[in-house]
Amino acid sequence: MSALANLYPQPLWQWFAQICAIPHPSKHEQALSQHIQAWARDKGLSLTEDRVGNLIIRKPATAGMENCKPVVIQAHLDMVPQKNADKVHDFTKDPIEAYVDGDWVKANGTTLGADNGIGMASALAILGSDDIKHGPLEVLLTVDEEAGMTGAFGVEAGMLQAEILINTDSEQEGEIYMGCAGGxxxxxxxxxxxxxxxxxxxxxxxxxxxxxxxxxxxxxxxxxxxxxxxxxxxxxxxxxxxxxxxxxxxxxxxxxxxxxxxxxxxxxxxxxxxxxxxxxxxxxxxxxxxxxxxxxxxxxxxxxxxxxxxxxxxxxxxxxxxxxxxxxxxxxxxxxxxxxxxxxxxxxxxxxxxxxxxxxxxxxxxxxxxxxxxxxxxxxxxxxxxxxxxxxxxxYPGWKPDPASPVMAVVKDTYQAIYNKEPVIMVIHAGLECGLFKKPYPDMDMVSIGPTIRFPHGPDEMVNITTVGQYWELLLAVLERIPERS
The missing domain is CATH 3.30.70.360 (Alpha-Beta Plaits)
Incomplete structure (x- = not known):
């Protein structure tokens, strides 16, 4: 895990190393949730655990950005537990054995949990930072996404104060997702x-x-x-x-x-x-x-x-x-x-x-x-x-694409400014939780971004280190560019 903690960006990878060390397959996220809750209380952050186990953590805006539209960064706490037949591993007790292989992080004979551990790590790293600019910020960590979306189904109207949601569960750098399949x-x-x-x-x-x-x-x-x-x-x-x-x-x-x-x-x-x-x-x-x-x-x-x-x-x-x-x-x-x-x-x-x-x-x-x-x-x-x-x-419903989404335009323009190329605007066939959030929050503006993850839901799962850095830079730049309330 020490090799992971030294990767760029360090705050994100340090959190991901902690996430890998704490078992968190679907329906067994309690230990990881408790670890995050203890950390948030120690940091003096506002913390709420809802009736189904979702966590909502709030952080005030940095100086000068108090009037920006409030944003919620969203990820899910659980991971898919898959292993090779010859691998001895208990996902409810054993840590993920993550390692660096060139420009990729992989796991030894099991799923890695980069889906959605990288997104979760990025959100927690931002919460723990002292030098990242952002407006009023919430982090929503849902339970049981991979085995039934129980957490997303449990999100109720009034729980969130944000006007914009950034989902971190996409799996291709350079693509911005504005819709997904239902199922x-x-x-x-x-x-x-x-x-x-x-x-x-x-x-x-x-x-x-x-x-x-x-x-x-x-x-x-x-x-x-x-x-x-x-x-x-x-x-x-x-x-x-x-x-x-x-x-x-x-x-x-x-x-x-x-x-x-x-x-x-x-x-x-x-x-x-x-x-x-x-x-x-x-x-x-x-x-x-x-x-x-x-x-x-x-x-x-x-x-x-x-x-x-x-x-x-x-x-x-x-x-x-x-x-x-x-x-x-x-x-x-x-x-x-x-x-x-x-x-x-x-x-x-x-x-x-x-x-x-x-x-x-x-x-x-x-x-x-x-x-x-x-x-x-x-x-x-x-x-x-x-x-x-x-x-x-x-x-669960799909997430209907909104080509006129203001936050999608912000992400697209920010990506082009950073990398001097246009991102691809996509609809993903996977089931993101955004469709479910649209029911209690029909007017919330949503977008999904993430690093490149290959072969999720299987033991060959791997995440590209370079794209994690690119995703991090994009996420931070987007937070800094969120417009003020009208």
Missing amino acids: VDAEFTVPVQWQATAGDVTAFNLSLTGLKGGHSGVNIHLGRGNANKLLARFLADNVAALNIAVAGFNGGSLRNAIPREATVTLTVPAAKLSQLQQQVAEFEALLRQELAAVEPALTLSLTEQPLPQKVLTTATQQKLINLLNVCPNGVMRMSDEVEGVTETSLNMGVITTQTNSIQVLCLIRSLIDSGREQVQSMLSSLAQLSGAEVKFSGA
Whole structure:
């Protein structure tokens, strides 16, 4: 961590090193929150913790800027907990092992938490500074953004005094975000019936590993492999010919992360064993060919297992495989209004085998409500055809772009003045919290900026050190240029 603390800008990186040292996965942000609260009280800052656990910290304007429009800098407290299969790490107890690799900061076998730890660190560094110019300032740190946006849903009218909100959760330097996708969770429940395992069979775990995964909004258009979908494809093609019986299907860990790994527990008659091995080898070769450009490290493996006492009945198994194989996944439609941006997508994120059912958790994202509703309708029809139940929950609105946003103009002009080039004005397919803040604060002017973060929501996550410095310089310059109240 000492290597991080010496990077530029030091106040930001010193805070990020502290954040990495304190476990803070979604729904387990208490230790980090308490650390920040103790620090804020020690600094004599105004502090409020709301009913859901969000923190609002206030700092008076610096001399001469008291009449500027009040600003809230916003970040989320939690991080996505993802690790490689061979990494021993408890996200609720162990610190993130961050290290410097050239111009990047990475983590050892886990997500780094630069999403949104860098933004949080920048806000706290500004609160702790004595020489940064700004008007009346608030910092809003929300809980549980990555696992349901509980904190953003809990933000109430009257809690904030600011007129301008700067969200710090974007992930590309040189881009200014003025809109984002909304979303909704879709959970299939497939009822299961079991039967006794047949004699003269051998049990295996068929595992697909080594995929890149990533953020199901930011990375969904890159064509990366979805471990759940790919194993379902293998089963659909081979169950009948090989007399495969499925004893369990488990894959992915988060609805908003593209699944990197999945495992099917299955049995096969002894007479079909060599054919199974051949089909696995051929399917691995096929995937390596199809996904050569995006998934060079994928591996499909068979590992012998103790014989399970029961397997799915033939009827249950067929319904499950059909549902998984036909369920849409990936980009559904690209935007007509914003070139190069995904309009609507679906991520089959998590499959879990339970005693009486198999759960399939998906996340639908869309820039437009009708796009989200169309995919919900498709999944409802799929559930009826496959004898499953589907429930939709946690819907959150998109953030509608405002091309006339005054703060966006300030950020754009400031960026051009600093770097002598125009930034790109963007809409992001990820779900920023801004859309939810618009409900209690419909007139609040909002913008989102951030440094370059690659592969968020996966163990390959990394943040570019140079762009963190650029983001910091931009944020400070914007705060100094915020206009006075009219």
